[in-house]
Amino acid sequence: MVFLFQKKLTPTNTIRKELKKIYGINSFLANQICDQLGLHTTVTVGALSLDQTEKLGRILQYYYLTEHDLKKQVQGNFQRFIQIGCYRGFRVTQRLPLRGQRTHTNAKTAKRILRA
Structure with a gap:
């Protein structure tokens, strides 16, 4: 189970779809963040490694205003x-x-x- 900004992300959905659940992240920003991390369009939340999850959290925390x-x-x-x-x-x-x-x-x- 992955938590980002007190949001529980469903492991079976794609990361691009789940990022849109975070207040302040729209589909354009979700795609831009995933491209920046080098994630494929079909990568699910459950398939992310711990390192990728940490990088994602750091990018969201430092470069974007959210929640x-x-x-x-x-x-x-x-x-x-x-x-x-x-x-x-x-x-x-x-x-x-x-x-x-x-x-x-x-x-x-x-x-x-x-x-x-």
């Missing part, structure tokens, strides 16, 4: 908008969409994401 650090940075950005008093900060405090989206019917996502 808690990324969430903390996003919240810090929202707090900065609120502190300087800009329009986006006002929209955050009102739990409304920030970038001009429709509010009559489709503001449910903004209210869920911008929960304070």
Whole structure:
């Protein structure tokens, strides 16, 4: 069983698919990381050696913002908008969409994401 950033990765799935479970890693970054490590597209998590797993963890830790650090940075950005008093900060405090989206019917996502 492989754990990366408190996420349990399924040993039967490919490493590229399992890396996308980590917050902040999308499919492009997962492919880029696997190419950097020299992993084939069909390599499963269970087939990784201990050395490869350690290298993967080091690369994710040093070169990419993931999980808690990324969430903390996003919240810090929202707090900065609120502190300087800009329009986006006002929209955050009102739990409304920030970038001009429709509010009559489709503001449910903004209210869920911008929960304070």
